[in-house]
Amino acid sequence: MGLSVALNTAMRALLAQQQAMDAVSHNVSNVNTPGYSRQRVLLSPVAAPAGSGVGGGVSFDGVQRVRDMFVDFQMRQQKQTAGEAQTRADSLHLAELAFSEPSDSGLRSVMSQFFNSWRDLSNTPEDGSARSAVVQAGQTFAITAQRLQQGLTDLRDSADSRLQDSVAEMNNLASQIAVLNQKITSIRASGDPGGDLSDQRDLALDRLSELANVTYNEQTNGSVDVVLNGRSLVHGVSAYAIALVPNAANNNYSDLTWAGDGATVTVASGEIGGLLTQRDTDLTSRLVDLNTLVAQIITDVNAAHAAGYALDGTTTGTDFFSGTDAADIDVDAAVAANPGLLAAATNASAVGDGSNALAVAALQTANTLSSGSETYDSFYGGLVSRIGVAAKDAQSLADAQALTVSHLEELRQSVAGVNVDEEMVNLVQYQRGYEAAARIIRAVDEMLDTLINRT
Amino acid sequence: MRVTNQSMSTRLLSSIQTAQSRLSDTQDRVASGRRINRPSDDPFGTSRSIAAHASIDLIAQYQRTITLARSELGSTESVLTSLGDVIQRARELAVQADSSSIDGAGRRQIAAEVNQLLSEAIKLGNTSYAGRHIFAGQQTQTAPFVEDVPGQPATVTYQGDVGQVQREIGEGDQVAVNLDGDEIFTPVFQDLIAFRDALNTNDMNGVSAASGNMGTNLDTVLQARGEIGARTRRLDLADTRLGDVTLQLQTSISSIEDADMSQEVVDLQTRETALQAALAATGRSLTTSLLDFLR
Numbered sequence: 001m002g003l004s005v006a007l008n009t010a011m012r013a014l015l016a017q018q019q020a021m022d023a024v025s026h027n028v029s030n031v032n033t034p035g036y037s038r039q040r041v042l043l044s045p046v047a048a049p050a051g052s053g054v055g056g057g058v059s060f061d062g063v064q065r066v067r068d069m070f071v072d073f074q075m076r077q078q079k080q081t082a083g084e085a086q087t088r089a090d091s092l093h094l095a096e097l098a099f100s101e102p103s104d105s106g107l108r109s110v111m112s113q114f115f116n117s118w119r120d121l122s123n124t125p126e127d128g129s130a131r132s133a134v135v136q137a138g139q140t141f142a143i144t145a146q147r148l149q150q151g152l153t154d155l156r157d158s159a160d161s162r163l164q165d166s167v168a169e170m171n172n173l174a175s176q177i178a179v180l181n182q183k184i185t186s187i188r189a190s191g192d193p194g195g196d197l198s199d200q201r202d203l204a205l206d207r208l209s210e211l212a213n214v215t216y217n218e219q220t221n222g223s224v225d226v227v228l229n230g231r232s233l234v235h236g237v238s239a240y241a242i243a244l245v246p247n248a249a250n251n252n253y254s255d256l257t258w259a260g261d262g263a264t265v266t267v268a269s270g271e272i273g274g275l276l277t278q279r280d281t282d283l284t285s286r287l288v289d290l291n292t293l294v295a296q297i298i299t300d301v302n303a304a305h306a307a308g309y310a311l312d313g314t315t316t317g318t319d320f321f322s323g324t325d326a327a328d329i330d331v332d333a334a335v336a337a338n339p340g341l342l343a344a345a346t347n348a349s350a351v352g353d354g355s356n357a358l359a360v361a362a363l364q365t366a367n368t369l370s371s372g373s374e375t376y377d378s379f380y381g382g383l384v385s386r387i388g389v390a391a392k393d394a395q396s397l398a399d400a401q402a403l404t405v406s407h408l409e410e411l412r413q414s415v416a417g418v419n420v421d422e423e424m425v426n427l428v429q430y431q432r433g434y435e436a437a438a439r440i441i442r443a444v445d446e447m448l449d450t451l452i453n454r455t
Numbered sequence: 456m457r458v459t460n461q462s463m464s465t466r467l468l469s470s471i472q473t474a475q476s477r478l479s480d481t482q483d484r485v486a487s488g489r490r491i492n493r494p495s496d497d498p499f500g501t502s503r504s505i506a507a508h509a510s511i512d513l514i515a516q517y518q519r520t521i522t523l524a525r526s527e528l529g530s531t532e533s534v535l536t537s538l539g540d541v542i543q544r545a546r547e548l549a550v551q552a553d554s555s556s557i558d559g560a561g562r563r564q565i566a567a568e569v570n571q572l573l574s575e576a577i578k579l580g581n582t583s584y585a586g587r588h589i590f591a592g593q594q595t596q597t598a599p600f601v602e603d604v605p606g607q608p609a610t611v612t613y614q615g616d617v618g619q620v621q622r623e624i625g626e627g628d629q630v631a632v633n634l635d636g637d638e639i640f641t642p643v644f645q646d647l648i649a650f651r652d653a654l655n656t657n658d659m660n661g662v663s664a665a666s667g668n669m670g671t672n673l674d675t676v677l678q679a680r681g682e683i684g685a686r687t688r689r690l691d692l693a694d695t696r697l698g699d700v701t702l703q704l705q706t707s708i709s710s711i712e713d714a715d716m717s718q719e720v721v722d723l724q725t726r727e728t729a730l731q732a733a734l735a736a737t738g739r740s741l742t743t744s745l746l747d748f749l750r
Binding site: 031032092093096097099101102104108109111112113115116119120122123124126127345347350351352353354355358361362364365377378380381382384385386387388389391392395406409410411413414415417418419420421424425428 | 456457458459460461462465466469491493494495496497498499501502503504505506508509512513516519520523585586587591592593594595596597616618620621622623626627629712744745746749
């Protein structure tokens with residue numbers, strides 16, 4: 001083997017160590033880049049040419065992205081549930097704040113004051129101030145119920161508008177993935193593994209998995225197909241958009257459909273799933289509860305009130321409340337204008353008779369709700385406790401999922417993340433390799449000098 | 456497991472955040488003194504507390520009503536005492552007039568006093584308390600007794616009704632605070648008028664009947680006072696019972712809602728220590744690097 005071969009081998013070694021140091025430099029630069037996977041240099045020995053016993057040095061075979069696809073898959077699964085639970089927990093916490101229980105300022109207290117004002121009226125039915133107090137308490141009850149109804153509706157509105165943002169983000173991510181698919185397939189065709197582009201795409205997939213229950217599949221040409229609800233969201237280089245269509249039957253809130261053909265999209269989990277659940281289930285069922293309670297109170301109070309006689313001793317059959325549920329409840333305009341119309345008396349022409357006011361007050365302790373098994377107070381207590389249970393469950397699920405996700409993240413980092421100390425060791429190693437290769441070149445040079453000038 | 460710079464800082468950050476959020480929960484409870492600051496802190500406890508608060512409000516209302524009813528019964532009682540005095544005086548006059556030592560002129564003088572007693576009795580029957588005529592049944596805005604000739608009535612007409620004025624002192628528990636004015640007063644008026652007229656006309660049969668009649672009326676009044684006393688005792692019993700229930704409810708609300716302060720303060724200190732430890736660990740871990748040793 002000639003000396004020039006040795007020079008060549010040493011030069012290849014110099015280049016290989018240099019490229020390896022480039023990789024170290026790339027890794028160190030991206031130590032804090034989200035979603036970055038460290039890259040490992042692939043070096044291999046050059047096999048000896050036929051007939052020669054000694055190998056031809058080192059060959060630089062490119063860089064490899066270090067990544068555990070199974071951990072990625074696990075993590076995306078868990079992120080769907082985490083996103084859904086956290087979104088629900090956030091809105092349910094706001095809903096329970098709207099009820100401000102337990103306290104002396106919530107609907108419970110207002111309800112007690114309302115029925116107690118009827119008891120006061122029964123004690124002094126002739127007294128104008130007791131009558132005004134009933135109207136006042138009735139109005140306070142109506143306003144409080146309306147405000148609660150409004151509070152829950154506002155939360156539904158905000159879930160709907162956040163849904164619009166999230167769907168826009170999902171469409172955007174799908175297009176990004178399609179574009180990256182195109183870049184990755186063409187760069188791979190040219191022999192480059194395209195590690196950094198894959199990192200970007202993985203980051204987009206991570207976020208997409210947080211948004212909705214997508215599944216994905218990597219093809220042999222390097223592109224990734226994403227499936228949502230049984231249909232392709234991304235297929236090769238094409239992304240299929242989701243459109244939001246206002247549904248008149250659901251408060252004009254948006255339904256999710258495929259922009260292509262208008263078919264319905266069902267999103268069961270992820271942030272979008274969580275927003276849909278809170279908008280159409282969590283908050284809606286509490287609104288239904290609230291309206292059931294208020295509607296029952298309106299019906300019962302009006303029926304009892306209509307049976308009695310007003311201060312003039314002859315007027316009967318009037319309603320106390322107007323409206324049908326929590327959205328439009330108010331004290332009847334005629335009664336509000338003239339509290340003398342309050343039917344405190346059971347008997348006609350009996351100014352001192354407050355027994356009908358007592359009959360109205362007695363509704364508070366009657367089992368009129370849930371097929372005659374619950375009072376207003378216990379039904380309301382159940383309503384508040386159901387919100388509390390839902391908020392607590394969503395929060396503990398969100399906490400548990402966050403913990404799982406953070407463990408998986410750590411696992412992923414332990415495979416794919418950059419450790420600066422490790423890179424420093426590699427750096428020293430490659431630096432020494434470079435120095436050694438340079439030393440060989442000097443040795444060969446000296447040998448050539450000996451050969452040419454001293455012989 | 457392989458540790459990386461990102462995973463280390465993420466883990467350290469999450470330990471700090473966990474420690475901070477646990478500390479903040481305890482701080483909330485210590486500052487508010489409450490275990491339940493929102494329903495999700497204890498959903499079942501919240502619904503029990505809502506029920507207990509509703510009962511307490513209801514009981515407070517019953518107790519207010521009991522106070523009112525007690526004063527109403529008290530005013531009825533004092534009217535009956537005065538009426539008893541009037542009847543008692545009439546009976547004394549009846550005994551005095553039913554004597555041969557008194558002549559017609561003397562009896563006419565006594566008749567004048569009886570007429571005064573009658574006016575007094577009518578005034579008592581028309582007593583109003585807190586703007587309500589208490590012997591008029593449910594016609595509380597109408598004076599119940601009207602004289603045909605003011606000052607010298609031959610008949611007194613009852614204008615009230617037999618309606619009872621009920622006060623709710625417990626769930627489904629009502630006490631009437633009025634008595635039937637017609638039943639108590641009308642016989643007294645009739646007997647006083649008859650006595651007065653007998654004295655004026657020197658009708659000795661009428662005069663001697665008066666003493667017995669007044670005795671009967673006195674019995675009626677005493678019976679009515681007994682009835683008032685019985686009702687007042689019922690109010691007292693209900694009041695005591697409601698007070699006991701309130702105490703129980705308050706104890707149970709406190710055990711549901713209030714934080715166990717000594718426990719919370721201990722937790723607060725433990726959690727502060729945990730946060731400090733997390734911060735110290737972070738401070739030390741982040742500064743250690745191989746770079747310090749490669750010179």
